[in-house]
Amino acid sequence: MTDRDAETSVPIHPLLAARWSPRALDPGGVVADDQLRAVLEAARWAPSNGNTQPTRFLVGRRGDDTYARLFDLLSRRNQRWAHAAAVLVLLCVVTVNEKGAIPMPEYGAGLAAENLALQAVSEGLVAHQMGGFNREGAKLVFSLPGDVEPQTVIALGTLGDPALLDEERRAKELAPRRRLGLDEIAFTGEWGNPVFRHGV
Numbered sequence: 001m002t003d004r005d006a007e008t009s010v011p012i013h014p015l016l017a018a019r020w021s022p023r024a025l026d027p028g029g030v031v032a033d034d035q036l037r038a039v040l041e042a043a044r045w046a047p048s049n050g051n052t053q054p055t056r057f058l059v060g061r062r063g064d065d066t067y068a069r070l071f072d073l074l075s076r077r078n079q080r081w082a083h084a085a086a087v088l089v090l091l092c093v094v095t096v097n098e099k100g101a102i103p104m105p106e107y108g109a110g111l112a113a114e115n116l117a118l119q120a121v122s123e124g125l126v127a128h129q130m131g132g133f134n135r136e137g138a139k140l141v142f143s144l145p146g147d148v149e150p151q152t153v154i155a156l157g158t159l160g161d162p163a164l165l166d167e168e169r170r171a172k173e174l175a176p177r178r179r180l181g182l183d184e185i186a187f188t189g190e191w192g193n194p195v196f197r198h199g200v
Helices: 014-018 033-044 065-073 078-083 105-122 135-141 167-174
Strands: 055-061 085-093 125-131 148-157 192-193
Touching: 014 105, 033 055, 033 105, 055 065, 055 105, 065 085, 065 135, 078 125, 078 148, 085 105, 105 125, 105 148, 135 148
Parallel strands: none
Antiparallel strands: 055 085, 085 148, 125 148
8 A cells, every 4th residue: 555545444455546647747658558458458358338439549659649639638737737648648538320319328438447447557558638738629639520529638647756756737636535434435325325324
């Protein structure tokens, strides 16, 4: 257990406890080919409604054109730290297949993203998912088909020194991790009646 591991009411799997979303990335950090393949394979094997597998990925490695175009789509706030990522991944969903509209594609994408993030932890990497990017721009820049919707950009890399961040982000990076307690999110019988009375 590290000082950044989740504080939980009962033990959970170490991969889950260790997963978080740092912004301090090592600008010289490397994601090896086998690591990148592993995180994408983990995402590929995520569950989806009726095995529709709606998730697609556009992958850029530091220094290539795809990375540069993805970086340009990020909000300025995200650009201030994400430039240190070794890999940027645009996660998209396909919304239609040969049977018609794919049910709950965003739910499938969320499951794939979590698989990717957990595999990243197991590979000694970190992943930070970003909603702050230009979705309409992504559609144009990458000529996405009309049935494809961008969902998030994921920064992959290795953990860096918080001193690399500006003061505001450094404070957030070093702050204790917080979550609502189980008594605030898990109910039984009726809404608001906790399954467990005390949760971390």
